[in-house]
């Protein structure tokens with residue numbers, strides 16, 4: 072409420088403009104009239120037939136501003152009653168938030184629910200007109216496009232080859248750090264992931280060139296920051312972030328295209344992801360789409376879970392010790408050659424990394440459970456249906472907040488506690504209901520990058536723990552109390568809530584080398 076008695080900003084604006092520019096009176100009337108009609112239409116379309124469905128707060132016309140700015144908090148009321156649906160609008164599109172086991176099974180398993188259409192609308196503001204939607208050509212075709220392209224990159228022999236380069240990348244960056252000092256995990260560990268993701272999914276012309284890597288990193292963050300409320304909800308010309316996002320997308324597209332075109336033109340063959348994609352007969356357009364999708368689907372989740380894994384470990388020293396023992400024994404079994412610790416780790420077979428690190432696996436699952444903040448999205452491409460009491464018409468959108476399972480006390484007792492012991496056979500939440508662990512997706516859309524992302528996290532954790540002793544400190548150099556927790560509303564990095572934390576580290580290869588001798 073303001074001094075003139077109104078809490079509506081457009082009325083204030085109207086009063087102000089009429090006082091200053093009386094000749095604009097009729098224009099202002101038209102503008103306000105249009106605004107009121109739009110408000111009426113937004114409310115009318117969103118409420119129709121939804122009895123017992125919670126309406127989440129939103130700004131008239133624009134819709135759910137806080138879905139973009141504070142997503143986890145915004146969706147919290149939707150989780151109060153499992154099985155009840157809620158809804159909100161993104162401009163004129165209706166989004167139904169579903170919860171509970173029955174809706175979860177449909178959300179992840181229904182053949183007419185399209186993932187790409189969901190994300191394109193909600194995060195990029197694009198949408199296909201309902202009359203042009205075809206469940207077979209959309210939901211069906213989109214299903215396996217990325218998985219098909221990534222398949223040559225996640226074969227054992229490709230991963231084995233790329234692991235040498237990945238460890239060399241890790242070594243080079245870690246070598247550039249001082250012998251002892253302070254790291255900011257949400258920056259420094261995150262940057263490692265950026266390099267590794269480019270190494271594994273693009274061309275060596277990119278991943279070998281630090282200036283190109285940092286150029287792509289700048290474009291990537293411009294595009295990511297352009298996912299804010301103003302860019303999606305305001306008309307295109309009103310948001311500078313939206314503009315920057317569009318420009319960055321075009322520049323990224325042409326940068327990647329230039330690299331591919333030059334490779335094709337030169338006829339040169341290289342041992343990298345681009346070569347695999349070309350040898351598989353993919354078109355330049357498909358490879359560009361794949362490369363950009365891999366960056367956006369891969370970097371944020373892998374980046375933040377890689378650094379949170381290390382934070383959780385030092386905040387839970389008994390697990391850090393267990394993991395150190397597991398990694399030492401692992402290196403003792405496989406990495407006994409000569410050379411640096413990273414070259415020995417690189418020689419270890421991929422299958423051993425995947426099958427013989429159960430403590431690491433449990434720590435990764437627990438880190439994902441506590442940090443994952445993405446909200447899976449879908450669009451109903453088929454007939455109208457009802458989920459959790461909400462009418463979901465053809466063309467409507469759906470969201471499923473993963474906290475509905477990951478932070479439910481009934482599946483994960485004391486849900487905010489880091490406890491990798493939960494994944495032992497006797498305590499598995501998976502036995503209590505369908506799809507209670509969604510760290511790597513489920514149903515028709517499991518994460519096709521999971522294999523690579525898990526290896527990346529393991530490589531970083533193992534090498535970091537072998538090369539450095541580290542402890543978590545706050546800005547004053549003290550152990551943070553309470554232990555840090557991620558701000559999951561921070562959609563890009565999930566930085567610690569409240570005070571910043573650092574790793575105080577010193578270089579050491581002694582622990583790992585001792586075990587091997």
Ligand code: HEM
Nearest residue numbers: 217365368369372373447448510511512516518519520524
């Ligand atoms: C720690 C890292 C990662 C986590 C936690 C993660 C998690 C997930 C989850 C939960 C989904 C399902 C989303 C949904 O149902 O809407 C998903 C899908 C997907 N992920 Fe990942 N992911 C990670 C890394 C990666 C990487 C590195 C890539 C690519 C190189 C990737 C590519 C994808 C793609 C393309 C999809 C969509 C699949 C489809 O359309 O069916 N992810 N991921």
